[in-house]
Amino acid sequence: MDKPTRNLPQPTPETQHFWDGTQAEQLLLQRCTKCTHTYFPPRPFCPSCSSRSVEVYAASGRATLASYVINQRPHPAFDGPYAIALVDLEEGPRMMTNIVECEQTPEALQLDMPLEVRFEQVSEDIKLPLFAPTRVAPAGDASVGETK
Template identity: 45%
Template sequence: MSEERKLPAPQVTPETKPFWDAARNGKLLIGRCEACGEPHYYPRAHCPHCFSDKVKWVEAKGSGTIYSFSVMRRSKPPYVMAYVALDEGVTVMTNIVESDFDALKIGQKVKLVHKPTEGDGPPMAMFRVT
């Protein structure tokens, strides 16, 4: 495990406000297009699959598996960048925290954890090994 990194607060816009409000309540939202039915991650008003503006926020379960990762050992403190495949079918770029970096493996199950950001910013969604 590693010491905590300082995380800059994300910029909250009217488009992303529901996403960040949910994060303050410990939830992770993903988009689901009501036109094509595809889920997607990263808060946006238009579906990246069919470009429809009929996007609905849905709460993710907060569980998934590590698809890929890299340990940033030269950083002070070291941290892990990862792609996590959520159970809902979308892949998110995130950090793995509260875990032994040397024991990480592709395919490991992970669970959502929110980490505080600087100032009064909303927390960031990250994952830890279960």
């Protein structure tokens, strides 16, 4: 478990499904059934066409690194400088996150590098979606790290 000093999200009725999803280690997105727009963060209507007819689905968990900063100032929940990152999900939406299983340096953090989701338990009720560099696929296993 992470140190208890992260500021924790407080789910609302409109976002509860997302946080229930991360607890079950699924990254849930929403998609409009009228115009097919996929969006994030959650809300019970489509921000593109205003339809209330939307559905929840599980994202692939694959993303690329869109941008980041490496914060040098001490934060109680992090050891040393840490990256605050923006990742572009394969399904389209962008989200803020942290990059794990990776040195927090400009050399290690290359824009557009492929990433995959991890879930980190930060409190009894909350797992945060974090991202790690995609593992190199072992020989014969095409399902890991595959790209379209």
